[in-house]
Amino acid sequence: MSIICFLGGARSGKSALAETRALAEAERSKKPLIYLATAVVDDDAEMLARIERHKTARSPQFQTIEEPLYLAQAIKPHENAVILLDSVGIWLGNMMMGELDWRDELEALLAIRATLILVSDDVSGGIIPDNALARRFRDEMGLINQQIAATANEVIYVTAGIATHIKGKP
Amino acid sequence: MSIICFLGGARSGKSALAETRALAEAERSKKPLIYLATAVVDDDAEMLARIERHKTARSPQFQTIEEPLYLAQAIKPHENAVILLDSVGIWLGNMMMGELDWRDELEALLAIRATLILVSDDVSGGIIPDNALARRFRDEMGLINQQIAATANEVIYVTAGIATHIKGKP
Amino acid sequence: MSIICFLGGARSGKSALAETRALAEAERSKKPLIYLATAVVDDDAEMLARIERHKTARSPQFQTIEEPLYLAQAIKPHENAVILLDSVGIWLGNMMMGELDWRDELEALLAIRATLILVSDDVSGGIIPDNALARRFRDEMGLINQQIAATANEVIYVTAGIATHIKGKP
Numbered sequence: 001m002s003i004i005c006f007l008g009g010a011r012s013g014k015s016a017l018a019e020t021r022a023l024a025e026a027e028r029s030k031k032p033l034i035y036l037a038t039a040v041v042d043d044d045a046e047m048l049a050r051i052e053r054h055k056t057a058r059s060p061q062f063q064t065i066e067e068p069l070y071l072a073q074a075i076k077p078h079e080n081a082v083i084l085l086d087s088v089g090i091w092l093g094n095m096m097m098g099e100l101d102w103r104d105e106l107e108a109l110l111a112i113r114a115t116l117i118l119v120s121d122d123v124s125g126g127i128i129p130d131n132a133l134a135r136r137f138r139d140e141m142g143l144i145n146q147q148i149a150a151t152a153n154e155v156i157y158v159t160a161g162i163a164t165h166i167k168g169k170p
Numbered sequence: 171m172s173i174i175c176f177l178g179g180a181r182s183g184k185s186a187l188a189e190t191r192a193l194a195e196a197e198r199s200k201k202p203l204i205y206l207a208t209a210v211v212d213d214d215a216e217m218l219a220r221i222e223r224h225k226t227a228r229s230p231q232f233q234t235i236e237e238p239l240y241l242a243q244a245i246k247p248h249e250n251a252v253i254l255l256d257s258v259g260i261w262l263g264n265m266m267m268g269e270l271d272w273r274d275e276l277e278a279l280l281a282i283r284a285t286l287i288l289v290s291d292d293v294s295g296g297i298i299p300d301n302a303l304a305r306r307f308r309d310e311m312g313l314i315n316q317q318i319a320a321t322a323n324e325v326i327y328v329t330a331g332i333a334t335h336i337k338g339k340p
Numbered sequence: 341m342s343i344i345c346f347l348g349g350a351r352s353g354k355s356a357l358a359e360t361r362a363l364a365e366a367e368r369s370k371k372p373l374i375y376l377a378t379a380v381v382d383d384d385a386e387m388l389a390r391i392e393r394h395k396t397a398r399s400p401q402f403q404t405i406e407e408p409l410y411l412a413q414a415i416k417p418h419e420n421a422v423i424l425l426d427s428v429g430i431w432l433g434n435m436m437m438g439e440l441d442w443r444d445e446l447e448a449l450l451a452i453r454a455t456l457i458l459v460s461d462d463v464s465g466g467i468i469p470d471n472a473l474a475r476r477f478r479d480e481m482g483l484i485n486q487q488i489a490a491t492a493n494e495v496i497y498v499t500a501g502i503a504t505h506i507k508g509k510p
Binding site: 135 | 179293329
Binding site for chain 3: 177179292294295296297298300302305308309311312313315316318319320325327336337
């Protein structure tokens with residue numbers, strides 16, 4: 001069991017690097033590949049376009065599981081797989097919209113005995129947002145990223161498509 | 171005399187790492203520990219909660235000095251101490267609200283003959299803020315961070331609770 | 341021919357470091373120095389002040405070429421020079437305002453046989469902007485930075501005036 005986290009800002013290229021890593025891990029370990037999709041398909045055209053773009057870009061080797069909220073439960077039957085979760089930020093947004101607490105769920109996720117490859121969003125930059133919900137999102141995302149990074153075997157920061165290990169080694 | 175700067179975004183875990191370092195420096199050098207609090211306690215509930223949370227988390231070994239503006243003057247009598255200043259961003263906010271110029275004050279602070287551990291805010295990310303005051307804050311914070319980093323013995327960038335030295339060595 | 345990209349947030353000190361590097365490259369190679377200015381001088385007082393500040397700070401050794409849109413064409417006659425382009429973000433803003441597609445133009449730029457020193461803006465941080473145009477800018481800037489970084493010989497991330505190579509070596 002190992003946790004590998006790709007962290008980066010918007011359009012940093014973190015999804016593509018995480019997918020490449022997931023394919024390499026599955027190849028090396030001969031394990032099945034699962035893509036855990038967190039995005040809820042709704043009426044937002046931008047979001048739909050983004051999901052579609054990611055889906056088209058993704059290798060057909062992935063079996064997709066869709067679960068916006070209860071991630072640990074969804075992947076529990078697949079502990080022998082390499083699981084790519086994209087992204088932790090979208091999941092947090094879903095939890096906040098449902099007014100659900102993420103603490104227990106995150107703990108259960110990080111205890112999963114699979115090769116877990118997480119894509120997470122660094123939203124710590126920039127000035128304090130005007131909007132209270134955005135401030136809360138930024139705070140909670142930061143706490144989640146700290147907890148993931150403390151547990152992960154590797155943390156890779158992605159900037160302009162370039163990966164820099166800030167914890168562990170490939 | 172040495173200056174150690176922990177730089178990071180919101181909820182990056184920089185305060186906790188800076189405190190751990192301050193405790194280690196005081197332990198090593200047998201010097202007293204001072205916490206220089208810059209936040210002005212006002213009616214803002216979010217800010218009060220944040221101050222309270224930081225205060226509760228902080229080790230009781232610190233003697234707290236509260237000074238929102240004239241930092242060098244406040245710590246001048248404690249040049250034989252290890253001083254933790256959290257945060258430079260809050261201090262800049264205070265200076266801007268008071269329409270005070272930070273240049274001389276920053277120079278005096280960086281000339282202090284103490285072990286100075288600074289927590290500062292990286293607000294350089296994201297798109298240009300709509301708000302003129304936020305743009306000014308972002309500009310001035312960037313200039314201050316450049317000046318601190320040029321003088322500091324160590325600059326540590328903090329992401330998701332993980333410290334990366336970008337200048338000097340521990 | 342080589343491409344060196346200085347990437348960083350607002351007021352990170354990236355322009356100054358890029359200029360120093362451009363001067364060093366020209367000195368080493370005995371090539372002429374060209375500054376490719378992308379900013380359109382309009383009525384925005386903040387922008388004017390910024391341009392003026394950069395211009396005053398810049399070494400007189402640079403010959404300045406002003407071109408807000410068609411960069412490759414503008415520098416084509418100077419392929420034997422060291423060219424400093426500051427910044428890619430301003431150019432993208434100009435292209436978006438003119439409703440022009442940047443893809444072909446970027447490709448032509450990256451194919452130039454000169455020593456090209458690019459200053460680009462990391463706007464990937466922070467929470468999702470409210471504004472649709474800002475979101476689009478952030479997305480396209482991210483794609484451009486990925487494309488530049490994939491092609492560049494060196495990518496240098498700048499934080500508080502401190503340069504960290506994330507690709508290649510000086």
